[in-house]
Amino acid sequence: MARPARFITFEGIDGSGKSTQARRLADSLRRAGHDVVLTREPGGSPGAEDIRRLVLEGDPDRWSAETELLLFTAARRDHLEKTIQPALAADKIVICDRFADSTRVYQGITRGRLRAKVDQLHSLMIGCEPDLTVILDMDPAIGLARAKGRGGTEERFEDFGEDMQVRMRAGFLALVDEFPQRCRVVDAMRPPDTIAADIAALIEGC
Structure with missing residues (x-):
């Protein structure tokens, strides 16, 4: 496999399989001989993981959308400094489960109309x-x-309900028109192996 894109992110609504497919892609690229860093947001560095617990656990109304925006940006900055930039500087491939597009959709469109x-x-x-x-x-x-079936403690955003998920889906799909050079939509309603094969084809085409 030729060298793929160096910084790859996975986005989508809650429960769409991002973590599974990010992990599968990382495993596939490692088998092909690439040096891969698999990470996530919020999180991916010690400081960002601390912030993760603040924003993903507790009552849905724990934070305003404005406070969430500041917390997510702080977590992302630490993640960038401690994990993403060093990995890219070392010529590694970075695969991240969520990045800035999630903030564009969650806080920018569905929670507080804070896109600007x-x-x-x-x-x-x-x-x-x-x-x-x-x-x-x-x-x-x-x-x-x-x-909701995962049964974990990080369900704060899921607790906003299905209406928010509907608005998030529309927000993520709108990103394809806004960033057509980098955003690609993959149908996640199919078996995981089929989805993984489509993603591998996308990577090879980069």
Whole structure:
């Protein structure tokens, strides 16, 4: 396999299979001989993991959308400094389960209509975009049922309900028109092996 994109992100609504497919892609690229860092957001560095617990656990109304935006941006900055930039500088491939597009959709569109502020903070504090973003698309009701069925403690956003998932899906799909050079939609309503094969074909085409 020729060398794929260096910074690859996975996006989509809750329960769409991002973590599974990111892990499968990382395993596939490692088998092909690539040096891969698999990471996630919020999180991916010690400081960002601390913030993850703040934003993903507890009552849905724990934070306003404005406070969430600041917390997610702080976590992303630490993740960028401690994990993503060092890996890219070492010529590794970085695969990330969520990145800035999630903030564009969650806080920018569905939670607080803060897109202008999201973009301003991103430009000031992050300043980079992935080479390729895979958007896993699925029915919001099915995705929410999957996410709630995991039985973990990180369900704060799932607790906002199906209406928010519907709006998030529309937000993620709109990113394809906004960032056509890097965003690709993959149908996540199919078997995991079929989805993984389509993603591998996307990577080979980069």
